[in-house]
Amino acid sequence: MDNVLLARTIFGSSIAFHIIFATLGVGITLMILLAEIMRIIRKDDDYGTLAKRWTKGVAILLGVAIPSGTIVAVMLSLLWPGFMEIVGQVIALPFQIEIFAFFLEALFLSIYVYAADRLSPTMRIISVFFVALGATASAVLITDAHAWMNTPRGFDVVDGQITNVQPLAAVFNPSFFVTSFHVVGSAYMTGAFVLAAVAAYKLFRGGLSVREITYHKKGLSLSLAVALAMSVYTANSGHDTAILLHEHIPVKLAAAEGLFETQSNAPLAIMGTPDPEAGRVVGGIEIPGMLSWLATGSTDGVVRGLYDYPQEEWPPLFVHTLFNVMVGIGSVLLLLAGVYWLYWFKNRKSEKPFPKWLLAGIVVSGPLAMVGIETGWIFSCTGRQPWTIYGFQLTSEAATNSGNLGMLFILFVSLYVVLLVITALVMHFYFNRNPVSKDLHSIT
Amino acid sequence: MEPVYIAITILWIFLFMYAIAGSIDFGAGFWAMYYRKRTDTKAASIANRYLSPSWEVTNVFLVLLVVALVSFFPGAAATLGTLMIVPICLVLFLLTIRSAFMVYSYTVQKYTNMLVIISGVTGLLIPALLISMLPAAIGGFVETVGDRQYILLNQLFTSPTFYTHLGFGLSTELFLSALLLSDYANEANSEETYHVYRRNAIILGPITLSFAVGAIFTLIPEAFWMFENMANEWLLFTLSLLAFAIGYSALWWPSKKMSIGKPRVAVLLIALQFGLASFAYGSAHMPYFLYPNVTIYDAFTNDIMFYSLLIGYGIGMAILIPVFIWFWKLFMKDKRYLRQDSPH
Ligand code: HDD
Ligand code: HEM
Ligand code: HEM
Numbered sequence: 001m002d003n004v005l006l007a008r009t010i011f012g013s014s015i016a017f018h019i020i021f022a023t024l025g026v027g028i029t030l031m032i033l034l035a036e037i038m039r040i041i042r043k044d045d046d047y048g049t050l051a052k053r054w055t056k057g058v059a060i061l062l063g064v065a066i067p068s069g070t071i072v073a074v075m076l077s078l079l080w081p082g083f084m085e086i087v088g089q090v091i092a093l094p095f096q097i098e099i100f101a102f103f104l105e106a107l108f109l110s111i112y113v114y115a116a117d118r119l120s121p122t123m124r125i126i127s128v129f130f131v132a133l134g135a136t137a138s139a140v141l142i143t144d145a146h147a148w149m150n151t152p153r154g155f156d157v158v159d160g161q162i163t164n165v166q167p168l169a170a171v172f173n174p175s176f177f178v179t180s181f182h183v184v185g186s187a188y189m190t191g192a193f194v195l196a197a198v199a200a201y202k203l204f205r206g207g208l209s210v211r212e213i214t215y216h217k218k219g220l221s222l223s224l225a226v227a228l229a230m231s232v233y234t235a236n237s238g239h240d241t242a243i244l245l246h247e248h249i250p251v252k253l254a255a256a257e258g259l260f261e262t263q264s265n266a267p268l269a270i271m272g273t274p275d276p277e278a279g280r281v282v283g284g285i286e287i288p289g290m291l292s293w294l295a296t297g298s299t300d301g302v303v304r305g306l307y308d309y310p311q312e313e314w315p316p317l318f319v320h321t322l323f324n325v326m327v328g329i330g331s332v333l334l335l336l337a338g339v340y341w342l343y344w345f346k347n348r349k350s351e352k353p354f355p356k357w358l359l360a361g362i363v364v365s366g367p368l369a370m371v372g373i374e375t376g377w378i379f380s381c382t383g384r385q386p387w388t389i390y391g392f393q394l395t396s397e398a399a400t401n402s403g404n405l406g407m408l409f410i411l412f413v414s415l416y417v418v419l420l421v422i423t424a425l426v427m428h429f430y431f432n433r434n435p436v437s438k439d440l441h442s443i444t
Numbered sequence: 445m446e447p448v449y450i451a452i453t454i455l456w457i458f459l460f461m462y463a464i465a466g467s468i469d470f471g472a473g474f475w476a477m478y479y480r481k482r483t484d485t486k487a488a489s490i491a492n493r494y495l496s497p498s499w500e501v502t503n504v505f506l507v508l509l510v511v512a513l514v515s516f517f518p519g520a521a522a523t524l525g526t527l528m529i530v531p532i533c534l535v536l537f538l539l540t541i542r543s544a545f546m547v548y549s550y551t552v553q554k555y556t557n558m559l560v561i562i563s564g565v566t567g568l569l570i571p572a573l574l575i576s577m578l579p580a581a582i583g584g585f586v587e588t589v590g591d592r593q594y595i596l597l598n599q600l601f602t603s604p605t606f607y608t609h610l611g612f613g614l615s616t617e618l619f620l621s622a623l624l625l626s627d628y629a630n631e632a633n634s635e636e637t638y639h640v641y642r643r644n645a646i647i648l649g650p651i652t653l654s655f656a657v658g659a660i661f662t663l664i665p666e667a668f669w670m671f672e673n674m675a676n677e678w679l680l681f682t683l684s685l686l687a688f689a690i691g692y693s694a695l696w697w698p699s700k701k702m703s704i705g706k707p708r709v710a711v712l713l714i715a716l717q718f719g720l721a722s723f724a725y726g727s728a729h730m731p732y733f734l735y736p737n738v739t740i741y742d743a744f745t746n747d748i749m750f751y752s753l754l755i756g757y758g759i760g761m762a763i764l765i766p767v768f769i770w771f772w773k774l775f776m777k778d779k780r781y782l783r784q785d786s787p788h
Contacts (some may be wrong), residue, residue, distance in 0.1 A: 063547030090520025
């Protein structure tokens with residue numbers, strides 16, 4: 001592998017690892033806040049137990065989220081010095097403000113976890129509110145940097161020198177709001193589905209006391225309420241993101257959809273493989289006019305195709321599959337959450353247990369949502385290739401020229417594998433040792 | 445002051461804060477390991493009680509430092525990063541292992557022993573690696589071939605200044621953390637733990653000082669320019685020595701609470717000593733980031749970005765300082781937290 005490809009692989013795998021823990025950090029802290037609020041509204045301590053156990057889970061995850069985040073932050077300068085030289089001059093603000101979001105989250109999380117018994121109920125809610133705010137703000141801010149890479153603004157390049165810097169124009173670049181809404185929505189959605197999956201797994205396995213069943217059902221319903229709302233929101237904001245691509249980075253949309261010819265009445269291709277020779281997607285399903293309609297609001301709208309661009313500016317064409325997986329997962333999960341609530345509504349008067357197929361579906365939804373996050377991000381970053389800063393800096397210009405990358409790649413990937421295994425083991429040991437029945441008894 | 449000097453001063457403040465917080469944090473991890481088997485003292489559990497709420501916050505200081513370097517001096521970050529990619533990656537690797545295993549050792553008691561050992565040992569290796577990058581930045585160990593630069597590892601590893609810097613880093617870490625933990629034990633009213641850490645501090649103080657002096661004098665053959673600059677900073681170095689002497693003696697001052705010593709005074713004065721000395725060291729390093737190629741002027745960001753960042757730090761600090769104070773009160777002062785029997 002050449003240096004640039006190695007750097008891309010190291011960075012891509014590191015951030016793909018970080019995003020697992022980071023997304024859960026954003027999603028689950030929102031759920032903890034909601035559980036604390038429910039506890040007060042319903043005067044029901046089961047929600048307090050939910051909050052407590054979810055917090056323990058988050059504390060374990062943060063043991064990896066924080067150092068892995070530190071890795072990616074430092075790696076950004078190590079692997080992409082060319083990129084960071086421009087970042088430091090143009091888009092340093094979100095990175096800086098993000099630090100304060102981290103402080104907010106870290107301080108209030110320690111307070112919430114280690115001083116919980118010394119806080120009044122209101123102070124507890126305030127603390128956990130700031131934890132959730134800090135986590136969400138850090139997601140929004142880092143997404144701002146990512147959005148700026150897609151639609152760079154706020155500077156001019158004259159003879160290779162950066163001039164006329166306008167920090168605020170860079171921060172409020174055209175894709176900032178749309179992209180960060182989609183990112184935050186999908187993180188909330190994923191956190192909710194993952195917690196729903198845990199509760200569904202307990203109910204699916206059975207052998208629970210009546211007390212435990214009511215407890216897990218409360219967890220399941222709270223999670224799936226958020227999951228449903230956020231699925232609708234994510235699909236909707238995803239649509240806005242696609243329109244944004246159409247307006248600002250048509251070549252990415254074209255690669256996502258495998259569209260080669262610029263045309264009106266452009267079809268939406270589902271699955272299949274884009275074939276540059278044939279000029280279309282082979283082996284997929286095509287819905288005529290649908291892409292034009294989605295991107296422009298009318299089937300007559302013209303959508304630009306890949307042939308409009310020189311081939312060296314095409315992203316790798318497999319991003320079509322990544323995009324389809326993300327959208328597919330979004331649609332399936334939306335449906336699943338909808339089915340749960342339909343079922344719940346029809347049977348709300350009876351004590352009937354949920355059918356096994358529904359529970360099994362929910363168990364799978366957690367991992368699926370995470371796959372959605374991963375494919376979405378890899379699509380977005382790989383779909384930007386060959387550019388690191390769209391239209392300004394090629395990835396090859398951003399990369400480091402230092403050696404030793406092969407060794408570092410092996411070092412970090414083995415670290416990630418080991419940590420994934422150990423984190424799973426620790427979760428398993430902890431929650432086995434401290435079953436929920438213990439917490440429930442200690443309260444009633 | 446010129447913007448570039450404001451920026452480098454802010455960077456130094458962040459470096460100083462991380463050096464103190466990091467030393468104490470890594471050192472506490474080491475002490476938690478060192479005393480893990482001892483049932484006759486609460487030294488390990490006091491160290492853990494300090495660590496539990498504080499390691500995340502300490503880590504944010506590290507990120508703060510990195511981000512400040514990249515945003516104020518993008519050019520320097522690029523060069524330093526390229527040159528030091530391997531040691532920095534090793535630090536990141538160890539840091540991740542340490543944080544993860546430390547959190548996990550609180551969570552599952554079953555493997556605590558192994559996890560505590562791993563996090564304690566990495567707590568020594570990380571500062572050692574960080575400090576060993578300092579001598580590499582004073583020049584003499586960097587070779588330029590074409591447009592690429594390499595560190596001359598053989599020369600670095602055989603030079604005395606490398607080892608005096610290393611010894612200085614490690615002894616400072618253990619000295620500062622022992623001092624702080626003695627103060628912490630004092631707040632927790634744990635007399636015998638206080639004496640354990642006070643004794644450690646008494647032993648480590650002179651060792652730290654000798655390594656510091658050794659580090660300066662072994663610089664002469666490697667970087668005479670820096671030694672000359674340091675001679676101009678004699679006033680700061682003298683004040684620093686004075687702070688050390690008074691701070692160290694505070695360990696014997698009469699006290700109402702414990703049988704002997706005022707640990708709070710000692711911690712503050714030794715931190716001051718460290719601040720004065722590191723400021724003098726840093727000033728002597730100016731205007732170079734990396735001797736002789738990279739100066740702070742070349743690496744500086746543009747003025748507009750500089751002022752935006754300045755405003756950003758101002759607002760951010762104004763919001764966060766009250767939270768820090770509350771945090772401090774909850775964990776460093778609140779008797780209910782300090783005196784509980786288990787670490788949680
Ligand atoms: C659970 C995760 C998840 C789900 C179900 C969806 N997305 Fe998504 N999507 C993301 C998670 C995500 C993401 C990981 O958050 C991305 C990656 C980069 C970004 O800005 O958000 C993303 C990016 C992203 C982009 C590219 C943005 C860019 O590169 O600038 C588009 C066009 C869409 N999404 C569209 C959709 C549509 C139409 C969906 C229909 C249901 C959808 N997404 C569901
Ligand atoms: C959109 C994707 C990302 C999301 C949602 C996200 C979110 C998070 C969250 C929730 C945390 C835990 C924060 C805490 O408890 O302090 C975290 C940690 C961290 N992330 Fe990410 N992150 C993302 C991508 C990145 C990237 C690209 C970088 C590198 C620039 C980065 C840098 C960091 C750092 C440095 C930390 C550690 C902060 C600390 O020391 O507390 N993150 N991230
Ligand atoms: C958190 C989820 C993310 C994932 C999973 C992800 C994934 C990837 C992958 C796979 C690559 C390599 C692309 C390729 O070469 O094909 C990459 C590159 C990159 N990403 Fe992301 N990314 C994420 C978020 C971000 C964010 C928030 C930023 C903004 C700071 C960012 C900045 C970069 C940079 C600078 C590169 C290297 C240059 C380039 O290849 O263009 N990434 N990322």
